[in-house]
Amino acid sequence: MNSIEIRELTKEFGRTRAVDRLTFDVVPGRVTGFLGPNGAGKSTTMRLLLGLDRITSGTATIGGRRFTELPDPLQQVGALLDAQSAHGGRTARDHLRLLAAAARVPVRRVEDVLEQAGIAAAAGRRIKTFSLGMRQRLGIAAALLGDPGVLLLDEPTNGLDPEGIVWIRELMRSLAAEGRTVLVSSHLMTETAALADHLVVLGQGRLLADTSMEEFIEARSAPRVRLRTTDPIRLRSALARRGLELVSAEGGRWTVADIRAEELGAMAAREGIPLLKLVDERASLEEAYLDLTAEHAPFAATH
Numbered sequence: 001m002n003s004i005e006i007r008e009l010t011k012e013f014g015r016t017r018a019v020d021r022l023t024f025d026v027v028p029g030r031v032t033g034f035l036g037p038n039g040a041g042k043s044t045t046m047r048l049l050l051g052l053d054r055i056t057s058g059t060a061t062i063g064g065r066r067f068t069e070l071p072d073p074l075q076q077v078g079a080l081l082d083a084q085s086a087h088g089g090r091t092a093r094d095h096l097r098l099l100a101a102a103a104r105v106p107v108r109r110v111e112d113v114l115e116q117a118g119i120a121a122a123a124g125r126r127i128k129t130f131s132l133g134m135r136q137r138l139g140i141a142a143a144l145l146g147d148p149g150v151l152l153l154d155e156p157t158n159g160l161d162p163e164g165i166v167w168i169r170e171l172m173r174s175l176a177a178e179g180r181t182v183l184v185s186s187h188l189m190t191e192t193a194a195l196a197d198h199l200v201v202l203g204q205g206r207l208l209a210d211t212s213m214e215e216f217i218e219a220r221s222a223p224r225v226r227l228r229t230t231d232p233i234r235l236r237s238a239l240a241r242r243g244l245e246l247v248s249a250e251g252g253r254w255t256v257a258d259i260r261a262e263e264l265g266a267m268a269a270r271e272g273i274p275l276l277k278l279v280d281e282r283a284s285l286e287e288a289y290l291d292l293t294a295e296h297a298p299f300a301a302t303h
Ligand SMILES: Nc1ncnc2c1ncn2[C@@H]1O[C@H](COP(=O)(O)OP(=O)(O)OP(=O)(O)O)[C@@H](O)[C@H]1O
Pocket: 013, 016, 017, 018, 036, 037, 038, 039, 040, 041, 042, 043, 044, 045, 187, 298
């Protein structure tokens, strides 16, 4: 009932096809990261789902119904689209009270969500005095107002400081753990990897991947370790016996591809080779994502 179903969804703005025959589901109980470079069609998909733009063809439904057909839409779906859209002259509390009245949500929810979003102390201040991060928190408070089963958050970490990013990560995890459907867009792979269980990747309006985060990492980032040792000669020959190569890196470090730290550490211990430092490298995840999306980036032009 809280699933999102996107079927053959297409949106054209004049000659631009912003969303191109997109099909995927977003299910409850996990955080789904909606990834893609700028202009890939993430915001447009969310707007179509919320009935804010007219669909060219295909369908976008929530529990089998279009957003505009839902009996109490704001109690079923909470969205953060553009955190800058709140009226600057009002206080945060008044802004939320107006939204609550429009959505037929009890006004006491306003205090709950102010608290939940960490802006209770600033509730009486005018929104125009808010920083980008505070506006973002206010937008999230508004999305939570109707206690919805489905949350659509477009780039929610925009403007948040590191503490805010950790907060939103935990908030999304707890909302998903309560059985809600959480779709969060981002153009950053590493940020999404830290918060999502599942990934939907777009490039130029098309679906490039719909996979669990674990599978994405497993399939796309070949393991590699970085290490320091006092005995590179013995380590090199131990690795060579396994068909692996010790490659020199800057600063007296070494790297080995196609092996994880755990495995290499156990091997070195068995052979009595001292290691001073040993870490898994995960940088290749961002590289894999950039590879996947590069050829679909609108400005990666072929001239
Ligand atoms: N109202 C509009 N009129 C014309 N073109 C539009 C409109 N809205 C979006 N587009 C175009 O549709 C494409 C997809 O844009 P969209 O904003 O959905 O991408 P996005 O993945 O959300 O990117 P971003 O991360 O920059 O928000 C872009 O080429 C954009 O220029």
